Amino acid sequence: MEKVNTVVVGAGQAGLSMSEHLSKADISHVVLEKGRVAENWRSQRWDSLRANGPAWHDRLPTMPIADIEQDVFTPKEKLVDYLAAVAEKIAAPVRTGVTVLSVKKLPRKQGFLVSTTAGDYEAINVIAATGPFQVPVTPEIVPKTAGVVQMHSVAYKNPSQLPEGAVLVVGAGASGGQIAEELVDAGRKVYLSLGRHIRPPRYYRDREGAYWTGVLGRWDTVNRDKNVQNIALAISGVHTKMPIDYRLLASKGATLVGRTAGYGDGKLTFADDLPGNIREGNQSYLNTLDLIDKYIEYNGLDLPEYPDARNLLPATEYEKNPIREVDLADAGITSIIWASGFRRDYSWLELDIFDEDGNPIHESGVSKEPGIYFLGLPFQTRRRSSFLFGVWYDAKYISDYIAMIQAYHDKYST
Template identity: 50%
Template sequence: MMVEQVEVLVVGAGQAGIAMSEHLTRCAIPHLVVERSRIAERWRTGRWDALVANGPAWHDRFPGMEFAGDPEAFPGKEAVADYFVDYAAKIAAPIRCGVEVTAVRRNPNGAGFAVTTSAGDIVARHVVAATGPFQRPVIPQMVPHSAGLRQIHSADYRNPGQLPPGGVLVVGAGSSGAQIADELRQAGRQVVLSVGPHGRPPRRYRGRDFVWWLGVLNKWDAEAPPDTKHVTIAVSGAGGGKTVDFRRFAAEGITLVGRAEGFQDGVMHFAPDLAANLARGDADYLRVLDEADAWALRNGVALPTEPEARQIPPDPPCVTDPILSLDLAKEGITSILWATGYALDFGWLQLDAFDAKGRPRHQRGVSAEPGLYFLGLPWQARRGSAFIWGVWHDAKHVADHIAKLRGYLDYGAPAALEPL
């Protein structure tokens, strides 16, 4: 039986896999990209219907192609998926869809890796795991199914009509939780939003989007120590892009509560931390304004002033007199939407490449397992690593590393790939 051999196998044809293919092509490195579904499938079927990109079109893109239409607009999820399909065609990326990788092991008969896929075996000298950060939705084991509530993760949410009649408790107030809670409220639903610690940058300030400010302030390239705890960021491009303001949410009818702590006998309990969490978000917001003002003054850049941006409205009653427990049935809550993030799932990589917590051991995507690479991880090299433009730059580093390694292997007689 013939076994296919490739120089580099890239697993995943989302933004990471396509960026990887472009840079491998630039380095004249033969490669194959395999995707278990369609190109950019997660954008189409792993997001809710009304999702838009969190950054404007002029920013959240690859350098080689612009989005069609208004560069200041926030493209919808289908437009983003179409962008990647078109980009893959533009660079003639060698993508094979409908192929799922089920196992990657060291090649027992020679150099490289033995890869098991739904379409047959492959031997690859290098493997790039470009499956992104949104792999396994996490729902805390807090509310039993016997409670009779509809429980759904934000990954499976599509629109308000998907949920049964009644109120909704949204747990998690990052980008997804905040946007979905607001969408449910606009659809006429009673909404309770559980708000934990978060960052809350301004959507726009002094005529510039916050992605521009993070760029000129050199925040996108900030490096994080390996053990830095992830902080949820509440930012949205919905409705043309507005600063997420939880006090405004409360004024519009959303009930705010603190971090969800537990559930017993139909009652959800919340931590007494709502005011502190909002204050932390305010501090983050004001810190960005301070740094922006200082940068504009120092660099002599004349941007319109915006003193009203510093006005923080008073706390609503749900903050000054926090709700610490809620009988969900009595309050008419029939659904819980968990916007509680994702966990990595690399069970198909049967290699010594992970720490005791299952996290990849790598340096800027170069794995501790020789020949294996990661791409698209949060904070892989910098703050911007998991964003569209950031993964493009990380892919360049990984491709250059592979090219450099090939140069060493070309010296003398390189080990040949052997079939299984």
Template identity: 40%
Template sequence: MERVEAVVIGAGQAGLCMSYHLSRLGIEHLVLERARIAERWRSERWDSLVFQFPNWMLRLPGFAYEGPRPDDFMPRDGIVEFLEEYARRTMPPVRCGVRVTGLYQSPSGHLRVEADSLSLEALHVVVATGPYQRPIVPALSQSLPAATWQITANCYTRAQQLPPGAVLVVGSGGSGWQIAEDLVRNGRRVYLSVGRHLRVPRRYRGQDFGWWQEALGTADQVVGNVPRSMPPPLLTGIDGGHDADLRDLQRRGATLLGSLGAVEGTRLRFVSDLEENLAKGDAGFEHFCRSVDAHVQRHHLAAPRAPAAPQATGPMERAVQPGVIDLAATGITSIIWAVGYQPDFGWIHCAPFNTHGHPVHSRGLSPTPGLYFLGLPRLHKVKSAFLWGVGEDAAYLASHILDRRRGV
């Protein structure tokens, strides 16, 4: 059995950041990756995806965007190249094509990593497999007609992969909104089932949303101070970045619906909560603008005032909240499930998990000695799963591993 001081599982942004800090502290380690570096960016994102934050926010420990267009938005393939360049510069000890199948505690008290082709024993293991593990597919999907084509958001690549006909996108978070917009831009008839969401301005008072998020300190909020029910903001970098406005998507031809409640043969029944969900999204938009205005005034910043403070657009222009629609009558042939993800840690046999399958931890530290988690949503702060935020958590875990080595 091969022995190593530390093993990092996953070579996305979290795993690469972890390797950087372990190397900086002189801690021997290996990074195991099931496929290729940044695999989910390569194979589980649609072709037209553009990073949600401007290029100047592309930063990892010891490396940041250096190009001539800091205020532009990087396409998906550019993000892959950015992470590949980071790996070339930091030279992490990555073994690609190694799928970890089990993690156990050995009789010696160390951790045993089992993979398809090897067994490792380590004093420390960092699980950095990312936040997007197993897409959620509601049970009611099984009641849909067999002829209805169904995929999850991580399998969507482009409009042309779908069969002819209208498309129903279920879920109005970041993926659902952006996929719906991509379909509308490609001339498809789109129905969007709207749930909880947070609408924010792409730019306000001369700065990008990301700039204000850092200035206000909202990304640095510790998770205990953030309501669990607060969804992430809707953002897009398409066309240089613009507001993610669901009502504007409706004006461009999409039909907005409430939450999907039931499937009855070819008939889909929707909850009458569309206006309520839109109103809650608008409230977040207005709260953000008020927070910026207060921050500008409090710190006497030279931020230009908008000609008119952004407001929620008016009521829907036509009835878009039918209680029931028929797949045949509307021509819907495809459904894209974009309702989120759930953890997939069934291969870990030496750590406690809650009833929802999430690991029990404190700032990434598992109760199991030597086991750590990194890159999960709101692991410690709001920014914990962001490309530009995960490095801080990686530094903390690396320092803890060093202290543990020293017996502190």
């Protein structure tokens, strides 16, 4: 059995950030990855995906993305290359193709038994760096016998993958909005089912949206609810200066409906919440513009005004007279893409460290079981915790915490 101080599970941005800090602290560790480095970016994203922020922002703090203009929104393939380059630069001890089967407390001994498909490890610490996007959630609304192709957004690659016919996209966040727009631009008939969402400005008063979120301190927003999920964020890296606007998408041909509520006799039913959801999304956009304007005035910044930014498109017919039911056959819908999020899966952690809903009990990633840590959770310490550019800071906290505890043990070790 191989002995190591720390086992890190996952070799995405969270695991690599963790490895960098552990190496700097001279803490022996391995990073176990069931696929390849950045596997989710490789195999669970669509072809045209770009980062939702510019290259100067959406990266790890200690390494810029090479061979790309820093104001460009990085394509998926480039992000994969970047994370692989990070792993090489920091000499991360990554072991790919290794699935962690279980983690159990060693009886009457400090540490844990980590069982994997490549053998067992004995570790003082285990860090679950598997992030927030673990198991795709597909609501059990439309039965497989309905005669339509159904897939989660992780399986979607491009429009040519889908059979001829109309497509229902379910989800108001970045994935749902971007996929729906791509399908509309490809000439497909699209129904887009929208739930609650917020939509930030993409570019305002000569500054990128990520900049404004940063200087306004919104990346550092703290939420004390340890099980909080990020509300659907309608944002895209495809258009560097234009926010996602579902009314604009409707003007291009998309049919907007409310939250998908049920199915029966070949018909989908939708909630009557579409007007409220779009109104809430638009209000969040306007509220952010207000905050930016106040910041500029308060600090005396000389930045041009953007009066047209507040000119919202008029309400669509779908908001005035919401569609509550669609017959799949009559509408020609042959595909459904569920951009419906993910759930966490820590079944391999065989420890009493979860609440009744299966969510980890922790403080800033430190579990109630000494030696077990979590990294990359939504709002783990603040809003930025689950994002590419933000997880690095939480990783440093955990590394410092592990080093501190180890110093106590070393004081009286023989």
